[in-house]
Amino acid sequence: MAVVSKKIPAPDKVDVRTALLSVSDKTGIVELARALADKGVRLLSTGGTHKAIAAAGLAVTDVSDVTGFPEIMDGRVKTLHPKVHGGLLAIRDDAEHQAAMKAHGIEGIDLVVINLYPFEDVRAAGGDYPTTVENIDIGGPAMIRASAKNHAYVTILTDPADYPELLEQLTSGGGQTVYGFRQQMAARAFARTAAYDAMISNWFAEALSIDTPRHRVVGGVLKEEMRYGENPHQKAAFYVTGERRAGVATASLLQGKQLSYNNINDTDAAYELVAEFLPEKTAACAIIKHANPCGVATASGLLEAYKRALACDSVSAFGGIIALNRTLDAETAEEIIKLFTEVIIAPDVTEEAKAIVARKANLRLLTAGGLPDPRLAGLTAKTVSGGLLVQSRDNGMVEDLELKVVTKRAPTQQELEDMTFAFKVAKHVKSNAVVYAKDGQTAGIGAGQMSRVDSARIAGLKAEEAARALGLAEPLTRGSAVASEAFLPFADGLLSMIAAGATAVIQPGGSMRDQEVIDAANEHNVAMVFTGMRHFRH
Template sequence: MSTDLVPVRRALLSVSDKTSLIEFGKALSGFGIEILSTGGTYKALKDAGVAVKEVAEHTGFPEMMDGRVKTLHPTIHGGILALRDEAEHKAAMEKHNIPPIDLVVVNLYPFAATVAKGADFPTCIENIDIGGPAMIRSAAKNHGFVNVVVDVADYAKIVEALKANNGATPLGLRRELAAKAYAHTGAYDSMIATWFARQNGESFPPTLLVSAERKQTLRYGENPHQQAAFYVTGDKRPGVATAQQLQGKELSYNNLNDTDAAFELVSEFSDKPTIAIIKHANPCGVAMADSLSAAWDAALRCDSTSAFGGIVAMNRKLDKATAEKIGAIFTEVIVAPEVDEDARAFLAAKKNLRLLVTGGMADPVASGWFVKSVAGGYLVQTRDAGRIVESDLKVVTKRAPTQQELADMLFAFRVGKHVKSNTIVYAKNGATVGIGAGQMSRVDSARIAYRKAQDAAKAAGLSETLTRGSAAASDAFFPFADGLEVLVEAGATAVIQPGGSIRDQEVIDAADKAGLAMVFTGMRHFRH
């Protein structure tokens, strides 16, 4: 039975990350704690003048097999696992000369860093730690009597506890550290299992192991009555998880979700400065132009009403001229790869605006997983990295599209990939002019996008709808010709769609009758 305060008399330190090691070792020595250590940790401490005893001397058994066997010994694990208040355990310790170990400080071989460097298979295998996880798990199991530390950031907690309790630590701290230790070894094993599955050519392993670290506890979820937190996986993909927040309030659950959607969309475009305005994870305006300022004007024109309180993402360094335009309306978040000093100074006055810098753009065709929870399980699929280029298109109508129509079709189809299904996107001159999202009927999506374009034209003081002369994109095929007929009514002159309906010919005939150019992509972009 554990007690609250347990004195620390002996510690075992074996770390690959030597950050703050010397300072911590000296602090432990200051409390009269005997320090055991191995390999590089032993050398670092000894060279710094810290009193330290090598594990091989402590066990009476030499380190062997290139260091594979050093802490895997009964003297070590008995000293960690022994219940101090069990007579049988105490007798075994005395009989076999096993001194108790009260503090275990271990961080594991850098497996993830080794893999990230592109190391070969044997090198990666050698960077799978065995003794470390065994000691960590042993110490965590026996947290009633033993402290376990796997994070450099927790050195200070141990030192503070020792100071406050005359060389002892409280049970609450030991439990906290034990929980963290099991999460640490679990994440470590998850990395190894995922890597091994990939080495074996398995896209989806028989057992899904996902590890992530809590970055922040959020105020609430999608709604105030829901609890939420933000976890990061360690993936270095530029985006909301890796961005630096330069100013503004704490990001909410919805802010994070919408900012991710905005940045992933704008990362699709690299040729020209591009801006995407997002509301509730759907774009309400996207445009490319010769400058960010001009791109903002065109994106905002698509749906200036929905842009209020939205998220703005861009693929170029944010300049002051563009920042001033964005700042003219209420905006929740701005995310950019970089921000110049003048823009940053201007936005600093807007205390509630969140400004994020990613340091780069996401690769839109990079592989990765998309995971969604369902009752009793997870749906896992690869990221939608599909990309259509001009050579993929099949002209199916009598009239072939012009070069401008082709450019606008490809632009609209790429935007449509990031709009909730069913989706219709109208685009003209590199800018969206109407977006219909998330409808049960594709006809309704076409109508909504058309109506929004009419509203935008009216707001801009134009005499005709913005969709007149536009190219229209559909994320999936038209099951009937009625959806295409709405595009004709809206004034679209070209249509891009996946094709594949049993009524494709009916839709093609309707396009020919109206004089439209239509192309098939052969690729669908459902987004639910």
Template sequence: MPVDLRPVARALLSVSDKTGLVEFARALADRGVELVSTGGTRKALAEAGLAARDIADLTHFPEMMDGRLKTLHPKVHGGLLAVRENPEHEAAMLAHDIAPIDLLVVNLYPFEATLAKGAPFDQCVENIDIGGPAMIRAASKNHDDVAVIVDPQDYGALIEELAETQGATRLATRRRLAQKAFARTAAYDAAISNWLAQALDEAAPPVRAFGGRLAEPMRYGENPHQSAGFYLTGEARPGVATARQVQGKQLSYNNVNDTDAAFECVAEFDPARTAAVVIVKHANPCGAAEGATLEEAYRKALRCDPVSAFGGIVALNRRLDAQAAQEIVKIFTEVIIAPDADEAAISIVAGKKNLRLLLTGGLPDPRARGVNYRSVSGGFLAQSRDNAVVDDMNLQTVTKRAPSAQELADLKFAYRVAKHVKSNAIVYAKDGATVGVGAGQMSRVDSSRIAAHKALEAAQAAGLSESLAKGAVVASDAFFPFADGLLAAAQAGATAVIQPGGSVNDKDVIAAADEKGLAMVFTGVRHFRH
């Protein structure tokens, strides 16, 4: 039967992140705990006037090989793994002069941070910790007797517990810390293995792992009866996971999902070329536009579907300015996400205390490689990120009429947006703005009709007599299997179409386009998003 309270007489400290180290070690020393430490950690303690026994004094073996070999020793692991009150273990400790270690404090070499900085391969390798994970796993396995801390945020709670128990740790605490420790080494190894898989260009490695650190627990998931947490993988991609929240209440599960969708979409638009705004509702763009300014782009995006935009997410590809902020706050908005914001803009947004403002410091690269995951019962799917960009595609005109320069610009715009609309996706666009979006339907013709209906509704909301689809172009995320979806677009007033092509009925679809006088280009690249 495990013993609840285990006194802490000896602690081994070996940390890369020295946040709170000195204060924590001093609190241990004040309780009479013997401190054992390694090179950099011991130096930091000594500079603070704290005496710590060198690990080499414990092992009688010098640190060597640039620090690669210092804690991988029986006197360290024996002190961590020995089961207290086990006669055989006690005899082995006595015979080999192994002293018990009651508390292990380790955080690992900063591999994830090194990788995030874009360090060269050899530097990433040198930041792979070996001794740290080995010690953590040893102490965690023996958590009936040994406490292990891998996160400086746990220092305070442990010191409080030692004060409450006259210098002992509770079994429940040791088990909680062991769970966290095993999760930390799992996430650490996942980051390393996935980095190596990418470096080797392994599309489907035989074993795939992933892990994350809890950013915050959430009140609930997609629905109130579902529990949820927001975890960070350490990927340095600018977005909701790396953003600084300037103001507003806590993000919900759905907020995070929708904000990520909005920011990934707006990143398709180069801020050096144009200002762009994307408005997302339920993970689908309900309006997107380019403009000379963010204010102009927002007005154009909002016109597409002002009803759905209520309570939506607004993503910007440039620094939020006061003029754009003034427009955005006129209707209820859940989140604004942008690379940065002017002080005047921040002040305007502050007038809406519940409105979240997220600043990311940059835009995600739409061409960057990465991995997306999706859970299924009994497993998960992993695929490379859809990093195909329309500007890099070899567009092929397949109709008798080629698109005009303006039509071609709008076709590229619409295809950028369609990439981020749930399949089946149909996007109508005109003059650098969406005018109708059909998303997530079981048939492409239904998406075409819905998008056309949205364009008509948008025109009516703007007080116009003619549908916004008149003279617009259409993007489809996948090929038209039949001509009916294309004919629906033509009936709505569209003049040009962009689609991947590749259907067995391409000839029929092209013929229908020619009959209606439409220009159509094939991209050769599909953008399904289920």
């Protein structure tokens, strides 16, 4: 049965006379304590926070002196006490609550400053099971939730970023906080504990190999507010999760305008694709437009990889995103800035290249400090009306698959290399996806069509347009390998690929009409391999 409120109105302004400070992240805590003490606020604290404040020469009372009970069990039990939680939860204008406080010697606590054990950091650092469990905070969330629930009388802070706002409140309000401020801090506090608990519950699911926990929560921390979402009438913000995986979420913006919603989405798509290619083996460049690649290539150096990626579809590349798998150098930067580009992302950038890109003031330059591991497990999520679709990341790698030759003619070594290259790219193209490749370079890409035949035709047309633009006698699809991210349901798609000039095909297989498709390949002396793994991308 729901608890019924006594409907006692919350005061607008509340004096801050007593503050409880207990933080894991001690950034700015001594400075805050000193500012509070200067305003005549009594300081209570625990453990390491108490030591830090006392060492600064400030008067501070240990919570154990308030409760009359020492910290026990390695500090696991120190604030879980009626004299603490009574001081947090008491409704000061309720006569019964006032009587209880007086009867039990409970003093009100007006301000609580808490941040939690660094569970996220311990998990990200690969802490073992006992260490990770030990860093699950109990008393902190309990005090945060108690304070936030009673925000009518208590101000709760959970982030050092909020300290200046609090001090401004106290200075302008003569030592008081206003109700609207306490409401805002309470909202932030509940969001913080929710995200913290989400991280813990997801870790447990991962540690215990529970693929579908009864409750699944996704938590994040606001990185930045966006001017708008996919369209100007939509509101948006960028949140980062606790996953420590190199990419757009961890990248540093070295120059250029704020990234838009679409910039972030497309940059993520570009960087995930280019990470499929190990930098120690080959340089790679991916050019993305509207979350689909319009050109991908590998080479011995970045400059050549970029030029080859651009050659696939230089028209679509205008205003696109460029992702590189190696440090951006001056020579490559000089070439890139010739084209209007929205974003460049790379693991790092040389000082010379940085100066070159700076000539284009609005061009965003991101360095991620590394590449995302394409094999790393993780979760992806998508909202639907009234629900959340959650799945494991598509970390399937063609190198790990046992390719099955299903035609009379086996692929040549060059065809096999082009097949695997094309299949890597097709994994990152919206379904239905068809990708032609030759000599480590995309020759034509067909994306997102309702018919796989149309995807094959569009990719072929793109290749013909690129050939004309480059002054080539024939498109690169002649003698190419072609990849389909899902099985070919009929022979018509294959025939379109053959018409474009493909001599080798890689696809998952698994259609009821596989034999019909294989027969067509044999009839045209085309090599075909099955991967047994599809890569739908919607």
